[in-house]
Amino acid sequence: MALDPVPAQPLPGAVVVTGADGRLGRRLVRALHRTMPVIGLDHRESSGFPPDVEHHALDLASKRVRDLLKRPGIVAVVHLGVLHDPRARVERHHGWNMLTLRRLFECVEEFAIPKLVLLSSANVYGPRPDNPQLLGEDAPLLAAGRFSEIRDLVELDLFAQGFFYRNPATETVILRPSHILGTVKNAPSNYLRMKRVPTLLGFDPMMQVVHQDDVVSAIVRALSPGARGIFNISGPPPVALSQAIELLGRQTVPLPHGLARVAVDRLFRWRVTSFPAAELDFIRYVCMVDDSRARRELCYAPRHDLGATLSAVDEERWVD
Numbered sequence: 001m002a003l004d005p006v007p008a009q010p011l012p013g014a015v016v017v018t019g020a021d022g023r024l025g026r027r028l029v030r031a032l033h034r035t036m037p038v039i040g041l042d043h044r045e046s047s048g049f050p051p052d053v054e055h056h057a058l059d060l061a062s063k064r065v066r067d068l069l070k071r072p073g074i075v076a077v078v079h080l081g082v083l084h085d086p087r088a089r090v091e092r093h094h095g096w097n098m099l100t101l102r103r104l105f106e107c108v109e110e111f112a113i114p115k116l117v118l119l120s121s122a123n124v125y126g127p128r129p130d131n132p133q134l135l136g137e138d139a140p141l142l143a144a145g146r147f148s149e150i151r152d153l154v155e156l157d158l159f160a161q162g163f164f165y166r167n168p169a170t171e172t173v174i175l176r177p178s179h180i181l182g183t184v185k186n187a188p189s190n191y192l193r194m195k196r197v198p199t200l201l202g203f204d205p206m207m208q209v210v211h212q213d214d215v216v217s218a219i220v221r222a223l224s225p226g227a228r229g230i231f232n233i234s235g236p237p238p239v240a241l242s243q244a245i246e247l248l249g250r251q252t253v254p255l256p257h258g259l260a261r262v263a264v265d266r267l268f269r270w271r272v273t274s275f276p277a278a279e280l281d282f283i284r285y286v287c288m289v290d291d292s293r294a295r296r297e298l299c300y301a302p303r304h305d306l307g308a309t310l311s312a313v314d315e316e317r318w319v320d
Contacts, residue, residue, distance in 0.1 A: 019080030060100040076115035127285035134290040177233035182212030210235030211304035232289035
């Protein structure tokens with residue numbers, strides 16, 4: 001049974017959550033509203049938020065977002081509203097993500113909002129054959145050349161780092177979680193939901209996964225007064241890819257890398273799969289992080305073991 005996220009510390013004002021109507025956003029809103037006012041922002045209409053949660057269906061690039069953020073009493077912004085769509089045109093993908101982030105950060109600076117949390121990803125480090133066993137927060141972000149979604153994440157992360165140094169009055173937190181598993185619609189969860197899981201012959205990398213509710217707990221802890229900086233977030237101890245698939249009771253389909261790359265590329269272009277071929281590197285090479293800083297400074301610790309984290313991909317699978 002999934003455990004509730006760690007209760008939030010009350011803040012002296014409202015928290016704005018962008019991307020609030022995504023699956024992770026909804027879980028975060030439900031964790032926060034128990035102890036503080038929450039304002040949800042999303043381009044989608046609200047879907048079943050608690051009655052005390054204020055929700056606005058707005059394009060994040062809209063001027064109305066600025067009007068909302070200048071209201072008195074807003075003390076924190078959590079940005080989850082990053083476009084993740086490998087099929088979107090590069091210009092739209094990049095324009096949406098960078099334009100909305102820049103306008104959001106401009107509002108945070110102009111209206112002196114004291115806390116900003118950006119959910120990035122450990123994927124920004126990039127899976128590589130020469131990666132060390134564990135990557136610290138100071139490791140270079142080498143994933144930018146892979147595909148538009150990862151390039152945008154790297155640029156968003158770097159932009160947030162620049163904001164951190166330019167605006168010391170705002171406590172900026174960048175969270176880089178490892179592969180998030182749960183009801184979320186992301187590549188790792190979708191991959192492990194397959195009845196027959198493709199793998200690459202000769203490759204069985206160690207991998208890190210983290211339960212969606214442990215990510216919510218990390219975000220909540222990042223809202224604590226005084227928390228600032230970059231934090232890697234991981235879950236239970238690492239596991240070999242083959243062991244993770246076996247624990248889920250799935251069958252594997254081992255393929256040579258060259259054949260798999262050609263097949264995935266064609267299937268992606270034919271819209272049979274949502275995985276671009278570049279993502280095969282994540283089941284080929286190691287990309288694991290050292291999250292000791294988050295455990296030390298945020299008092300973060302995952303509450304879900306490996307079994308609960310892996311099985312989360314099958315929970316409420318069709319719930320929107």
